[in-house]
Amino acid sequence: MSKFHKNSLTFWVFLAPVLFAFLMIVVxxxxxxxxxxxxxxxxxxxxxQGLSFVGFExxxxxxxxxxxxxxxxxxxxxxxxxxxxxxxxxxxxxxAVTSRLRFRNAYRMxxxxxxxxxxxxxxxxxxFIFNNAIPAxxxxxxxxxxxxxxxxxxxGKVPTAIMALVIVGSWQxxxxxxxxxxxxxEGVPQELFEAARIDGANSWQQCKxxxxxxxAQAFTITMFLTMVNSFKQFDVNxxxxxxxxxxxxxxxxxxxTELLAMNIYNTAFVGNDLAAGQxxxxxxxxxxxxxxxxxxxxxxxxxMEM
Amino acid sequence: xKKLRLYLLEAIVLTLLVIYLYxxxxxxxxxxxxxxxxxxxxxxxxENWAQLFVNMGTIWSSPNIRxxxxxxxxxxxxxxSLVVVTFFPAQAGWVLVRTKTRTSQILFLLFVAxxxxxxxxxxxxxxxxxxxxxxxxxxxxxxxxxxxxLAYLGFGLSLSVFMYHGFIKSIPYELEEASIxxxxxxxxxxxxVIFPLLTPVHATIGILHGMWIWNDFLLPLLxxxxxxxxxxxxxxxxxxxxxxxxxxxxxxxxxxMAMIPVLVFFFIAQKKIVxxxxxxxxx
Numbered sequence: 001m002s003k004f005h006k007n008s009l010t011f012w013v014f015l016a017p018v019l020f021a022f023l024m025i026v027v028x029x030x031x032x033x034x035x036x037x038x039x040x041x042x043x044x045x046x047x048x049q050g051l052s053f054v055g056f057e058x059x060x061x062x063x064x065x066x067x068x069x070x071x072x073x074x075x076x077x078x079x080x081x082x083x084x085x086x087x088x089x090x091x092x093x094x095x096a097v098t099s100r101l102r103f104r105n106a107y108r109m110x111x112x113x114x115x116x117x118x119x120x121x122x123x124x125x126x127x128f129i130f131n132n133a134i135p136a137x138x139x140x141x142x143x144x145x146x147x148x149x150x151x152x153x154x155x156g157k158v159p160t161a162i163m164a165l166v167i168v169g170s171w172q173x174x175x176x177x178x179x180x181x182x183x184x185x186e187g188v189p190q191e192l193f194e195a196a197r198i199d200g201a202n203s204w205q206q207c208k209x210x211x212x213x214x215x216a217q218a219f220t221i222t223m224f225l226t227m228v229n230s231f232k233q234f235d236v237n238x239x240x241x242x243x244x245x246x247x248x249x250x251x252x253x254x255x256x257t258e259l260l261a262m263n264i265y266n267t268a269f270v271g272n273d274l275a276a277g278q279x280x281x282x283x284x285x286x287x288x289x290x291x292x293x294x295x296x297x298x299x300x301x302x303x304m305e306m
Numbered sequence: 307x308k309k310l311r312l313y314l315l316e317a318i319v320l321t322l323l324v325i326y327l328y329x330x331x332x333x334x335x336x337x338x339x340x341x342x343x344x345x346x347x348x349x350x351x352x353e354n355w356a357q358l359f360v361n362m363g364t365i366w367s368s369p370n371i372r373x374x375x376x377x378x379x380x381x382x383x384x385x386x387s388l389v390v391v392t393f394f395p396a397q398a399g400w401v402l403v404r405t406k407t408r409t410s411q412i413l414f415l416l417f418v419a420x421x422x423x424x425x426x427x428x429x430x431x432x433x434x435x436x437x438x439x440x441x442x443x444x445x446x447x448x449x450x451x452x453x454x455x456l457a458y459l460g461f462g463l464s465l466s467v468f469m470y471h472g473f474i475k476s477i478p479y480e481l482e483e484a485s486i487x488x489x490x491x492x493x494x495x496x497x498x499v500i501f502p503l504l505t506p507v508h509a510t511i512g513i514l515h516g517m518w519i520w521n522d523f524l525l526p527l528l529x530x531x532x533x534x535x536x537x538x539x540x541x542x543x544x545x546x547x548x549x550x551x552x553x554x555x556x557x558x559x560x561x562x563m564a565m566i567p568v569l570v571f572f573f574i575a576q577k578k579i580v581x582x583x584x585x586x587x588x589x
Contacts (some may be wrong), residue, residue, distance in 0.1 A: 017397075026461070033428055101315060120543065125561050179580055180584055234523075235523045238523070
């Protein structure tokens with residue numbers, strides 16, 4: 001007796017709940033959304049009435065909007081810096097906690113803790129740290145006096161506020177990425193290190209020629225996760241900076257730290273232009289897919305080379 | 307020499323960890339201060355720890371937070387979503403593995419492909435679609451538990467189906483044959499033989515999805531809305547922080563109280579949580 005080559009009744013009955021949810025939550029909204037991005041959909045219009053087709057006007061309008069272009073730019077910067085910081089911190093800590101430290105398990109758990117808490121809640125907490133705790137440190141310690149000056153508030157200027165987003169984003173995410181590296185490093189067969197030691201390799205040589213190539217697969221995963229996660233950042237953005245402070249870009253006053261996910265949200269709900277928000281979401285989706293494909297293909301090839 | 311270097315590394319890592327976790331110390335000490343000293347002396351230890359309970363009492367009974375109610379809403383939504391997002395995809399994964407047809411292959415590919423769809427592209431149409439359903443069928447999906455859980459099933463099923471599918475493929479088919487010979491019907495094979503074998507996958511998916519659902523903000527914000535009777539803990543904190551701008555003594559207490567359930571859960575099940583999260587990422 002072999003497996004079933006026919007779609008039996010059980011097949012459909014067992015699939016029904018998942019198919020239903022999939023159609024309702026993903027498929028229908030996805031295609032309806034693609035259609036809406038080509039119309040003049042807005043908050044007062046109801047589906048199917050008073051919608052008119054405007055072609056690619058929403059896309060053209062978005063690419064003329066300094067706010068959107070700027071948002072694209074800083075999201076790219078944020079993503080690149082965040083991917084770098086998260087991975088450097090994660091791998092450094094992972095290497096430390098896989099060595100023979102006495103409390104290595106406690107350290108692992110400790111660095112993992114921030115990841116347990118949602119970005120929204122952490123954003124508020126760090127807002128307090130940047131606005132109150134750090135100036136207080138400046139007041140208390142002489143040579144850090146500059147930090148106490150209200151002019152120098154970290155969230156008060158655009159470059160430092162973006163840096164703050166990176167700090168909080170990496171602080172939250174590095175522990176998780178570290179755990180993936182730890183699992184990969186512990187999966188490397190110990191015999192390799194023994195052989196290398198017998199051949200007289202020092203720890204740096206061992207790390208470079210054994211650990212890094214052996215965990216190449218983990219790099220593909222961690223790079224992918226951090227990139228997608230940074231590109232989609234919303235929660236921390238919402239609670240830490242809420243898009244502020246304001247800045248000027250292409251002669252227009254705009255939000256200085258509004259990442260793409262927030263720009264999409266604000267276009268639709270604050271600007272009351274759902275169609276334009278939807279068009280931006282479509283652009284966001286396309287960019288995300290391209291980014292992911294390029295990154296995974298590139299890393300896979302690197303993996304092979306190693 | 308080697309020993310010394312190890313001690314030095316131990317000291318460095320320990321110091322870094324203390325700095326790394328210091329934000330948690332900051333929330334705790336400042337939750338025990340009044341409105342004045344929280345902004346004046348944010349780095350000092352509180353003068354009177356009893357203030358912590360005063361602040362917690364305020365948050366507990368705050369009409370914006372409604373701590374007990376928000377906690378149970380969060381718990382209810384997470385628990386129910388986890389049940390459906392493990393059980394139904396397990397069924398689906400099984401029939402998709404065991405049925406060798408074109409339809410089955412295409413459906414599986416579609417589920418997996420949907421993993422790349424970001425929430426942003428479906429969120430506005432989803433809300434309008436939910437509203438349309440209410441107008442046509444009278445079924446309320448916005449601002450209800452039902453809509454919330456259905457949405458989590460929809461967004462969570464791709465990863466779940468993918469993981470169950472992968473695991474079930476590795477279960478020997480002879481096991482099922484034997485139970486069919488013993489007289490099991492198709493559904494019985496699944497419920498009696500396969501489902502109990504899936505425990506490790508349930509754990510991984512439960513942790514992965516559980517963390518996401520418990521901490522999620524944007525989806526509940528859109529589906530449940532602001533000022534709803536039903537609100538999750540992240541919504542409650544955002545709601546409170548929006549209404550009590552700069553009242554850091556209370557906002558920090560709210561943050562602390564929102565963190566406590568997760569931290570307690572983590573200390574009970576830390577090994578499982580880490581294992582689940584890592585296994586989930588590698589799939």
